[in-house]
Amino acid sequence: MIKVTELGYLGFNISDAQAWKTYAQECVGLEVLDEGEADRFYLRMDNWHHRFIMHVGGGDDLAYVGWRVADGEALKGMEKQLRDAGVEYRVATREEAAERKVLGLLKLHDPAGISTEIFYGPRVDEHLPFHPGRRMHGRFVTGAHGVGHVLVNCKDPADSYRFYSLLGLTGSVEYHLQTPMGVAEPIFMHCNDRQHSVAFGIPGEKNLNHLMLEYAELDDLGLSHDYVRRTGIPVALQLGKHSNDRALTFYSATPSGWLMELGWGGEKPAPQQQYHVLDVFGHGPEATGMGLDVKL
Numbered sequence: 528m529i530k531v532t533e534l535g536y537l538g539f540n541i542s543d544a545q546a547w548k549t550y551a552q553e554c555v556g557l558e559v560l561d562e563g564e565a566d567r568f569y570l571r572m573d574n575w576h577h578r579f580i581m582h583v584g585g586g587d588d589l590a591y592v593g594w595r596v597a598d599g600e601a602l603k604g605m606e607k608q609l610r611d612a613g614v615e616y617r618v619a620t621r622e623e624a625a626e627r628k629v630l631g632l633l634k635l636h637d638p639a640g641i642s643t644e645i646f647y648g649p650r651v652d653e654h655l656p657f658h659p660g661r662r663m664h665g666r667f668v669t670g671a672h673g674v675g676h677v678l679v680n681c682k683d684p685a686d687s688y689r690f691y692s693l694l695g696l697t698g699s700v701e702y703h704l705q706t707p708m709g710v711a712e713p714i715f716m717h718c719n720d721r722q723h724s725v726a727f728g729i730p731g732e733k734n735l736n737h738l739m740l741e742y743a744e745l746d747d748l749g750l751s752h753d754y755v756r757r758t759g760i761p762v763a764l765q766l767g768k769h770s771n772d773r774a775l776t777f778y779s780a781t782p783s784g785w786l787m788e789l790g791w792g793g794e795k796p797a798p799q800q801q802y803h804v805l806d807v808f809g810h811g812p813e814a815t816g817m818g819l820d821v822k823l
Contacts, residue, residue: 531694533719534718535673538579540582546782556750587733589641593645594645619634631647664744677724678725680731680734698723699714699715701771703803736786745775752789769806
């Protein structure tokens with residue numbers, strides 16, 4: 528079976544480019560790369576040309592998700608898997624691949640309608656070292672772990688589970704969460720040593736509930752937390768430690784309204800299935816109405 532190896536890149540539709548540039552640099556520490564294209568700019572977090580493409584023009588939501596496979600032969604193998612499973616896809620043109628700065632990709636949709644891309648051969652700019660938007664004590668955790676993780680919307684968790692299993696991700700329900708609407712049972716799935724790269728099962732109005740980025744140094748998480756508190760950015764879930772990935776994180780609002788989870792200290796997936804009803808500590812709710820009013 529061909530398996531994706533990492534969550535490689537993400538595309539976003541945004542309405543306020545300047546707010547995003549300020550937030551990305553000063554709060555998160557990402558590098559803004561503007562190549563003079565009127566409709567987009569890029570965000571870097573390592574030596575890849577980009578990890579995020581910010582499409583200017585409205586929407587304020589996730590535009591597409593890019594999953595990496597090892598090489599061109601793996602992409603052909605993935606194409607066969609999709610075809611055999613009856614999943615509709617198309618092979619991107621050379622121009623579309625060049626736009627994403629990759630050597631080749633497939634375009635399809637997950638069961639919730641989220642645009643999904645499977646690619647190989649990203650452009651890595653070793654000649655252009657990552658330059659953080661603010662001072663950092665360390666770096667972001669990427670490499671074989673990929674970008675981080677996303678919690679995406681889904682219509683039917685079982686359908687989404689089958690789809691991401693077809694891409695080679697594995698996982699299970701890891702929390703039983705008490706909500707005003709009853710017990711939620713989100714599913715977490717991984718494709719490498721990051722505890723999970725995608726999760727779903729919490730309903731929301733946007734394609735994206737939150738994006739998690741991880742710092743290698745605790746002090747960088749602290750600097751971002753200080754910035755959020757100093758500037759009054761709404762915090763949905765306060766600083767706390769998850770039971771499943773053991774990461775110390777907090778959730779706050781981005782300029783597009785979905786949440787950014789910034790964290791440190793995530794661990795590998797557990798070798799066998801287990802579930803939790805509470806986090807280790809913290810993650811108390813604060814601001815509401817941002818799509819994450821339960822502990823997760």
